[in-house]
Amino acid sequence: MINDATTIFKRPEALSENITHYCPGCTHGVIHRLVAESLDELGLRDRAVGVAPVGCSVLIYNYFTCDFLEAPHGRAPALATGFKRVRPDMICFTYQGDGDLASIGMGEIVHAANRGEKITVIFVNNAIYGMTGGQMAPTTMPGQRTTTSPKGRDVSLAGYPIRVAELLSTLRTPSFIARVAVHTPMHIITAKKMIKKAFRLQKEGRCFSLVEVLSTCPTNWGIDPSAATKWVGEAMQPYYPLGIYKDPEREES
Amino acid sequence: MAKKLMKGNEAIGEAAICAGALNYFAYPITPQSEVAEYLCWRLPEVGGVFVQAESEVAVGNMLFGAAASGKRVFTTSSSPGISLMQEAISYMAGAHLPVVLLNIMRGGPGLGGILPAQSDYFQAVKAGGHGDYHVIVLAPASVQEAVDLMILAFDLADKYRSPVMIIGDGMIGQMMESVEFPEKYREQNDPNANDWSLTGARGRKPRIVKSLFLDPQKLEDNSLKLAEKYKEIKKNEVRYELYKVSAKTRILIAAYGTMARICQTVIDELEEEGISVGLFRPISLYPFPEKVIYDEAARKNIERVLTIEMSIGQMVEDIERCTKGIKPVDFFGRTGGIVPTPNEVKDKIRELLAKKK
Numbered sequence: 336m337i338n339d340a341t342t343i344f345k346r347p348e349a350l351s352e353n354i355t356h357y358c359p360g361c362t363h364g365v366i367h368r369l370v371a372e373s374l375d376e377l378g379l380r381d382r383a384v385g386v387a388p389v390g391c392s393v394l395i396y397n398y399f400t401c402d403f404l405e406a407p408h409g410r411a412p413a414l415a416t417g418f419k420r421v422r423p424d425m426i427c428f429t430y431q432g433d434g435d436l437a438s439i440g441m442g443e444i445v446h447a448a449n450r451g452e453k454i455t456v457i458f459v460n461n462a463i464y465g466m467t468g469g470q471m472a473p474t475t476m477p478g479q480r481t482t483t484s485p486k487g488r489d490v491s492l493a494g495y496p497i498r499v500a501e502l503l504s505t506l507r508t509p510s511f512i513a514r515v516a517v518h519t520p521m522h523i524i525t526a527k528k529m530i531k532k533a534f535r536l537q538k539e540g541r542c543f544s545l546v547e548v549l550s551t552c553p554t555n556w557g558i559d560p561s562a563a564t565k566w567v568g569e570a571m572q573p574y575y576p577l578g579i580y581k582d583p584e585r586e587e588s
Numbered sequence: 589m590a591k592k593l594m595k596g597n598e599a600i601g602e603a604a605i606c607a608g609a610l611n612y613f614a615y616p617i618t619p620q621s622e623v624a625e626y627l628c629w630r631l632p633e634v635g636g637v638f639v640q641a642e643s644e645v646a647v648g649n650m651l652f653g654a655a656a657s658g659k660r661v662f663t664t665s666s667s668p669g670i671s672l673m674q675e676a677i678s679y680m681a682g683a684h685l686p687v688v689l690l691n692i693m694r695g696g697p698g699l700g701g702i703l704p705a706q707s708d709y710f711q712a713v714k715a716g717g718h719g720d721y722h723v724i725v726l727a728p729a730s731v732q733e734a735v736d737l738m739i740l741a742f743d744l745a746d747k748y749r750s751p752v753m754i755i756g757d758g759m760i761g762q763m764m765e766s767v768e769f770p771e772k773y774r775e776q777n778d779p780n781a782n783d784w785s786l787t788g789a790r791g792r793k794p795r796i797v798k799s800l801f802l803d804p805q806k807l808e809d810n811s812l813k814l815a816e817k818y819k820e821i822k823k824n825e826v827r828y829e830l831y832k833v834s835a836k837t838r839i840l841i842a843a844y845g846t847m848a849r850i851c852q853t854v855i856d857e858l859e860e861e862g863i864s865v866g867l868f869r870p871i872s873l874y875p876f877p878e879k880v881i882y883d884e885a886a887r888k889n890i891e892r893v894l895t896i897e898m899s900i901g902q903m904v905e906d907i908e909r910c911t912k913g914i915k916p917v918d919f920f921g922r923t924g925g926i927v928p929t930p931n932e933v934k935d936k937i938r939e940l941l942a943k944k945k
Contacts, residue, residue, distance in 0.1 A: 351794075381790035386653070387798075396796045402786040404656050405798030407679055410649035413641070417653030418786070420637045421611050421661070422779070425788060443649070446642035 347371035349380040353397045360553035360560025362517045363391060363459065367398055369523070370430070370457060373531040374401065377538055383426040384418055386411040390432040391465040409440025412447035415454040426537055428455040433474040434464040437497050441473075444503070448543050451508040455533045456543075458499060461550040462571060469555030473497045476570055481555070496574060500547045504580035511536050511544040512581040516572060518551065518564035529579070542583050549575055591766040596731045596756070597622035599767045600664065600690060601630060603738035608774030609660035609688065610636030613650040615643060615669060618702045619758040620692035623664040644669040648676025655685040656797045658785025659777050660742050662688040667696050667708050670753075671716065677751050678717030682799030682810065684784070686745035689723075690738070690754045692761040695924045703925025704758030706845060709902035712755050713874045720811045722818050723751040724825065725873040727844040731765035737871070739770070744825065746777070748817055749784070755873070757898060759846040759927070821875050828877040831855060833866030835889055839937055840915075842868045842881065842907050843896045847928070851896060854933045865937060866890075873903070878910045885911040892940055896933060897921045 346352070349371035357363045374380045383401040387393055389408035396403035406414045411429035419427040436444050436458050447454065463481055464470040471481040471488055474496045478487035488496075500514040511533055515526035526548060533544035549571050553563040579585070594602070601623045604612070612631055614624045624640065631638040637654075641647045647663050651673075654661040665673065670691045680687055691712065695705035710716075712725045724744050728734035734756055741752040779785045786795055801807035829848075832855050833840065843851045848869040855865045868884055870877050885893050893915050895904040904919045911917060920936040922928045 382788035384656075384786045384788070393800065396794070396798070400794055401789050402794050403796045403798075404653060404786065405683075405796065405800050406652070407649060407675055410645070410652075410676070413646040413649035414653030414656075416639065416641075416646075417613060417650030417655075417661070418657055419653075420639055420650075421654045421657040421659050442642060443646055446646065 347375045349374040349400055351398055351400050355398055356394060357391065358554040360551055360563050361391070362550045365517045365523060366457065366459060366526075366548050366550065367395065369527045369530045370428070371399065372527065373534045376531065377534055379426045379534060379538060382424070383428065386414050386427065386429040388429065388431040388435040390435050392430055392432060392459065393466065395430055409435050409438070410443055411435070411440065412443040412452070412454065412456065416447050416450070416452045419452060419454050423453065426534070428457065428534070430457045431459070432465065433458070433460045433462065433472045437473040437499050448503045448510055448545065449506050449508050451510065451543050453537055453540055454543060455537045456545040457530065458545055458547045459550045460499070460547055460575065461552040462496070463552050463555050465552050465555055476574060498575060500545070500580045503545060508543070509583045510542045510581050511583060513579045514547040514549070514575060514577050516549040516567055516577055518549070518567040536583065591768050593764055593766050594731065595622060595762065595764050596734055597692070597761040598626045599731050599735050600738050600761070601626040602769060603735040604662055604688070604742070605630065605634055605636070606769050606773050607660065607739045607742040608776050609662050609742050610634060610776055611654050611659055611661040612637065612663065613639045613641055613647045613654065613661070614663050615641050615647050615665065617666045617669045619694060620664050620666050620690070620761045622761070623690070644672035645675065648673035651687050652676045652680050652685065655680060655687045656786045658779035658782055658787070660686070660688075660746070662690070664690040664692065666692050666694050668699065670708065670711065674711070674717035677723060678719050678721065679799050680751050681721035681723060681814070682719060683797050684749040685751070685797065686749050687751045688738070688741045688745050688754070689751065690756070693755055693757050701925045702758070704846065704898060704927060705923055705925060706757055706847060706898040707902065707923060708755060709873065709897070709899065712753050713876070713906070721814055722874055723753050724748065724821060724875075726752065726754045726827070727871060727873050728754065728756050728760055729845050729849050729869065731760065731763060732767050734760050735767050735769065748821055750817065755845070757846050825872055826875050826877045826880070827871035828880050829869040829871060830884065831867035831869065832859065832864075833868070833884055834864065836864040837866040837887070837889055838863070838891050839865045839940060840868055840884055840890050840893045841865060841896055842893055842903070844870050844873065844903065847896055847898055850928065850930060851933060854930045854937070857930065858934065858937065863937070863941070876906050876910065881907060881910045882912065882914065885915045890915060892916045892918055894918045894920060894937065894940060896928060898927060899923050
């Protein structure tokens with residue numbers, strides 16, 4: 336009977352065997368897996384180059400089995416632009432947090448999207464700076480307490496959280512922009528579809544693609560992991576609506 | 589190949605193509621925007637990549653990504669633009685990536701002006717970004733030399749896996765002179781011909797191009813690897829020219845780039861008056877010809893060393909360092925886009941000769 340056993344679940348080839356350093360309840364691990372599964376299923380692993388950010392996922396290259404570049408803070412889309420222009424036959428993706436992409440790297444992401452670079456951006460939004468210890472990010476929710484907004488984000492001084500997916504979808508250049516979440520199995524299934532589609536569009540040489548993923552940070556939010564997943568649904572999701580914001584396949588139909 | 593009359597900025601662009609460097613990222617800035625205006629049509633003609641970036645910060649980082657491919661990549665800019673690229677230059681030095689940057693210097697600090705200057709010696713030679721590193725720095729004195737050094741720069745960048753910066757002043761970029769290019773244009777590098785470029789982890793372990801080493805021992809190891817590289821560079825890549833330095837020379841001028849050319853005129857004219865002045869012209873500013881300037885200054889007949897720059901005095905610190913007090917070191921400079929005239933230089937020399945006995 337044992338000979339009839341079939342493998343129905345295994346580590347994707349694109350993921351290494353290293354154990355991640357992420358905190359309990361953090362969803363980086365889930366998002367890494369979705370990226371790895373997409374690379375595997377589309378057969379892209381052995382011609383993919385990832386660009387690591389500065390932030391909690393700075394060591395992402397330890398968890399994948401594809402080539403990687405390590406970028407200065409916020410500059411991953413510029414590195415990806417440089418690499419992809421020189422090697423259009425390869426697949427290039429960035430993996431960036433909200434401090435990296437929406438704060439210090441806002442210039443690079445807007446222009447990479449506007450030029451229509453054929454790269455894929457995985458944008459992980461957990462409404463806080465994680466690695467530096469929980470400071471206010473451009474995506475921090477109004478009233479949310481952080482180490483640099485101990486009384487809660489004051490929108491009269493810090494403005495409102497930046498909605499990156501909406502902002503980038505105002506650009507005229509065709510692209511694929513979606514926002515997903517990974518706090519429930521149902522959301523993870525949709526997130527996988529969107530991430531895989533983003534990579535497929537790059538594989539087909541179609542357009543710039545970005546998937547914003549609402550993520551958790553129980554450590555710096557100061558709540559337990561299950562409360563953190565609830566907070567994504569209850570506090571973040573109403574402000575950051577999920578869905579496809581821009582789709583070249585829709586525009587053409 | 590026949591000689592061509594070309595503007596410095598355009599000749600430099602063609603020289604890169606000649607070196608098989610077909611990947612160019614840039615942001616417009618005076619006084620070198622002609623390089624981008626030339627390459628935006630010339631590169632597509634030869635199947636190259638031209639990207640006008642949104643900022644010099646982005647240019648530096650596009651180079652970082654592109655250099656990891658193993659192909660030859662470059663940019664051209666001017667002083668304030670180079671300041672913005674220093675972030676990426678530091679990262680590329682730390683990650684051992686080959687890249688060529690041309691800095692057509694203008695006056696500073698700040699927005700400064702748009703006229704020729706040599707006020708970026710420090711940011712080029714002393715490592716303008718953070719961390720323990722150097723870049724190879726070359727300084728041409730004519731359009732032909734700019735072409736030759738541009739081609740050499742790519743070879744050095746590849747050989748040492750290091751950023752190389754060419755510093756010229758606005759004069760080199762704007763002036764028209766006759767130039768000759770090598771007959772044969774080089775092919776682009778094969779990305780699969782080395783063991784470090786990112787080509788996809790097909791049948792091999794993944795490669796990581798990075799400058800992050802959280803383990804202090806690994807970071808020190810990387811710095812020691814750089815130190816070892818700089819030792820080799822100092823041993824192999826010193827370049828300079830001596831002009832009319834003889835047993836009769838009383839004053840030794842130290843100058844580089846356009847300023848050295850003006851000093852040659854001064855030296856020729858003073859020679860007719862029976863005054864013997866010689867020139868030490870470093871071509872590699874890093875590695876600096878440390879031993880050469882010491883040995884020349886040590887000649888018995890040399891009374892003083894006069895450093896002349898289009899700045900308020902930057903290279904003069906290296907001249908002082910390398911001559912180790914063996915002879916008095918003087919300085920003369922004009923800046924802000926003002927170029928010292930031959931007469932001003934002569935007056936300074938006469939003043940120094942009068943001072944001595």
